[in-house]
Amino acid sequence: xxxxxNAIKTLKALHRKKFRQKYNxxxxxxxxxxxxxxxxxxxxxxxxxxxxxxxxxxxxHLSAANISSIEVNEQELRLISQLSxxxxxxxxxxxxxxxxxxxxREDWTLYLDxxxxxxxxxxxxxxxxxxxxxxxxxxxxxxxxxxxxxxxASMGAFLRVEWIxxxxxxxxxxxxxxPCWIADMGGDDVFSLSVPRNGILVxxxxxxxxxxxxxxxxxxxxxxxxxAGSGAESLNVGVATGILCAALRRKS
Amino acid sequence: xxxxxNAIKTLKALHRKKFRQKYNxxxxxxxxxxxxxxxxxxxxxxxxxxxxxxxxxxxxHLSAANISSIEVNEQELRLISQLSxxxxxxxxxxxxxxxxxxxxREDWTLYLDxxxxxxxxxxxxxxxxxxxxxxxxxxxxxxxxxxxxxxxASMGAFLRVEWIxxxxxxxxxxxxxxPCWIADMGGDDVFSLSVPRNGILVxxxxxxxxxxxxxxxxxxxxxxxxxAGSGAESLNVGVATGILCAALRRKS
Numbered sequence: 075x076x077x078x079x080n081a082i083k084t085l086k087a088l089h090r091k092k093f094r095q096k097y098n099x100x101x102x103x104x105x106x107x108x109x110x111x112x113x114x115x116x117x118x119x120x121x122x123x124x125x126x127x128x129x130x131x132x133x134x135h136l137s138a139a140n141i142s143s144i145e146v147n148e149q150e151l152r153l154i155s156q157l158s159x160x161x162x163x164x165x166x167x168x169x170x171x172x173x174x175x176x177x178x179r180e181d182w183t184l185y186l187d188x189x190x191x192x193x194x195x196x197x198x199x200x201x202x203x204x205x206x207x208x209x210x211x212x213x214x215x216x217x218x219x220x221x222x223x224x225x226x227a228s229m230g231a232f233l234r235v236e237w238i239x240x241x242x243x244x245x246x247x248x249x250x251x252x253p254c255w256i257a258d259m260g261g262d263d264v265f266s267l268s269v270p271r272n273g274i275l276v277x278x279x280x281x282x283x284x285x286x287x288x289x290x291x292x293x294x295x296x297x298x299x300x301x302a303g304s305g306a307e308s309l310n311v312g313v314a315t316g317i318l319c320a321a322l323r324r325k326s
Numbered sequence: 327x328x329x330x331x332n333a334i335k336t337l338k339a340l341h342r343k344k345f346r347q348k349y350n351x352x353x354x355x356x357x358x359x360x361x362x363x364x365x366x367x368x369x370x371x372x373x374x375x376x377x378x379x380x381x382x383x384x385x386x387h388l389s390a391a392n393i394s395s396i397e398v399n400e401q402e403l404r405l406i407s408q409l410s411x412x413x414x415x416x417x418x419x420x421x422x423x424x425x426x427x428x429x430x431r432e433d434w435t436l437y438l439d440x441x442x443x444x445x446x447x448x449x450x451x452x453x454x455x456x457x458x459x460x461x462x463x464x465x466x467x468x469x470x471x472x473x474x475x476x477x478x479a480s481m482g483a484f485l486r487v488e489w490i491x492x493x494x495x496x497x498x499x500x501x502x503x504x505p506c507w508i509a510d511m512g513g514d515d516v517f518s519l520s521v522p523r524n525g526i527l528v529x530x531x532x533x534x535x536x537x538x539x540x541x542x543x544x545x546x547x548x549x550x551x552x553x554a555g556s557g558a559e560s561l562n563v564g565v566a567t568g569i570l571c572a573a574l575r576r577k578s
Contacts, residue, residue: 201565203558204550234557265576298456301575305486306455309568313453316565317572323553324517 077150085123085154088166091218100220103157103164107230112139114233117167123154124163156222169220172238178249179272181208182322185242187288188215188279189311196227197312198277202235203228205319209236211245213288215279242288245274254293256284257318261295264321275322277315296321329402337375337406340418343470352472355409355416359482364391366485369419375406376415408474421472424490430501431524433460434574437494439540440467440531441563448479449564450529454487455480457571461488463497465540467531494540497526506545508536509570513547516573527574529567548573 077085087093088101099120102111105128111119112135121142122129129136129143136143151160184202189195195217202210212219219237246254253273276292278284298309298317309317329337339345340353351372354363357380363371364387373394374381381388381395388395403412436454441447447469454462464471471489498506505525528544530536550561550569561569 197562197565200558200562204552204556204561206553206556229558231558263577265572298572299575299577300456301458304456304458306452306481306483309456310449310452310564312562313449313565313568316561317568320517320550320569320572323551325515325551 104161120166128162184210185276192223196224199228199231203231256292261297263299264296356413372418380414436462437528444475448476451480451483455483508544513549515551516548
């Protein structure tokens with residue numbers, strides 16, 4: 075049975091932040107991400123839209139998980155997908171409630187201060203996943219959590235890393251003794267510092283850097299030292315975050 | 327005087343690799359990159375196409391450098407630009423001859439083994455620039471040097487880092503004693519190694535990793551260690567290169 079015009083309209087609405095927030099749902103796309111969604115418990119999958127062959131291949135999984143599956147043809151998939159090249163399957167997923175029992179004192183938290191490029195944010199989720207950093211916080215002004223480009227660039231990392239909206243004020247109020255490291259020019263070389271067992275690492279907006287209100291909460295400014303004679307003005311924020319996380323996790 | 331149809335056609339041809347190679351020229355765009363082009367000596371700028379206000383602002387520079395400057399309006403700029411949002415000015419630049427006196431023994435060389443994403447390659451040029459790594463080599467299969475997306479993503483770093491095409495075979499033949507580190511899974515933690523004063527650091531294709539012929543030339547396999555329990559399968563190659571370069575340059 076072909077998708078109704080109404081169904082298509084509702085699905086396409088999820089391409090927009092406004093309607094994701096209104097319906098409290100988002101769209102996750104692609105074989106790998108959807109397969110991973112089906113084997114986890116944190117996100118509630120409402121429905122899977124997929125080609126006949128994909129549905130057939132995953133029928134056991136789908137019926138075991140009791141998930142409504144809707145067959146679509148390539149043309150319908152192109153209509154409802156957010157991707158320029160849709161990939162066999164997409165899932166409609168409930169946006170989980172904001173957890174109220176986050177243990178900020180467990181290990182490190184990455185805090186994104188107004189990051190606007192979804193590719194950078196997805197890359198940072200992937201970095202957190204690689205280095206086993208348990209959570210990433212989108213501070214005010216950061217791109218919305220369930221933006222499709224964030225999810226794609228994260229390569230599924232949003233399923234394995236806690237991905238939450240909060241403010242540094244609120245975190246520091248809940249765990250005031252936590253070290254708060256902010257990444258900025260003119261700080262101490264991150265490789266020269268001994269690393270506490272827990273803390274918050276703050277990275278700033280692509281153009282503006284760290285905001286003033288966040289800067290006031292810092293207990294330590296950390297930098298990636300450029301050798302004398304370096305010509306570049308800055309590193310991409312994804313690359314910088316990767317280097318900082320490597321410094322937090324290094325053994326030697 | 328408006329640009330002739332023929333002039334527009336010739337300029338637009340430079341959007342394509344085939345014609346860049348035929349005419350031995352490329353196009354560099356944007357205020358910052360063009361201003362930097364005008365103050366360096368390695369690249370020969372043939373002509374600058376810019377809005378009246380840009381030309382007026384930079385007239386002293388342009389006449390001192392004896393560069394032909396052509397006034398274009400916004401509409402013409404949109405026609406000849408490679409960018410979706412053109413930025414006041416673009417330059418037509420000669421592709422320099424391949425230097426035959428590269429000192430491979432000076433410091434480190436970054437070697438890109440078949441990197442295909444121009445954004446990644448530009449990001450890596452920016453990383454080399456930041457860490458003062460003097461040259462980046464595009465190995466066979468790597469995106470073409472003067473692809474506009476490489477130049478844009480490099481944020482001008484291609485002007486400050488030697489950016490050359492060669493093969494690892496050829497480099498190793500010229501400097502056979504150089505340490506050749508390849509980045510791959512299952513190697514030694516890069517932060518656990520002592521860093522020689524010079525060498526070649528090889529990073530591989532986004533999907534395929536390092537090619538077999540390149541692997542045979544390695545003297546050391548290096549890895550970025552993920553803690554136990556890490557979920558990600560890999561890091562983005564730009565992020566990984568940033569971490570590896572930070573390890574090469576760290577003081578502690």
